[in-house]
Amino acid sequence: MDISAELIDQIVAHAREEAPNECCGIVGVLPGRDGAQPRAVRVFRAENIHKSPKRFEIDGKAVLAAMRELEDSSLEIGSIYHSHTHTAPYPSQTDINFAANWPGVEWVIVGLSDPSAPEIRSYLIEEGVVREVALEQIAV
Numbered sequence: 001m002d003i004s005a006e007l008i009d010q011i012v013a014h015a016r017e018e019a020p021n022e023c024c025g026i027v028g029v030l031p032g033r034d035g036a037q038p039r040a041v042r043v044f045r046a047e048n049i050h051k052s053p054k055r056f057e058i059d060g061k062a063v064l065a066a067m068r069e070l071e072d073s074s075l076e077i078g079s080i081y082h083s084h085t086h087t088a089p090y091p092s093q094t095d096i097n098f099a100a101n102w103p104g105v106e107w108v109i110v111g112l113s114d115p116s117a118p119e120i121r122s123y124l125i126e127e128g129v130v131r132e133v134a135l136e137q138i139a140v
């Protein structure tokens with residue numbers, strides 16, 4: 001998806017605030033039409049109900065609240081983001097299993113194993129197959 005530097009900063013800031021626990025949240029997008037990339041418009045922080053450095057589960061109430069807000073503006077949930085505070089920003093087997101519940105949604109992962117150099121990547125996970133997709137930085 002296309003995303004502004006400002007929204008990337010918001011996601012990385014959330015990851016840093018929650019560290020060493022994993023953070024999680026939702027990115028609302030304007031859907032891409034005619035093959036265009038979806039464009040990120042809003043970051044919604046959510047609670048990691050496990051408050052754990054090793055796993056996350058997004059608070060279902062936060063998902064519903066974000067969906068309601070997005071629907072009113074014809075926006076969609078385009079991405080679920082979370083952080084890996086000790087490992088590379090690559091989906092774990094748990095992430096891959098969980099992604100089965102979210103077809104078509106990009107998985108944005110912030111890697112904070114080097115806190116001074118956060119890495120942020122995005123993936124589509126379909127039928128257990130992980131494919132990295134571009135996070136294109138756009139000016140707003």
Ligand SMILES: [Zn+2]
Binds near residue numbers: 083084
């Ligand atoms: Zn993960």
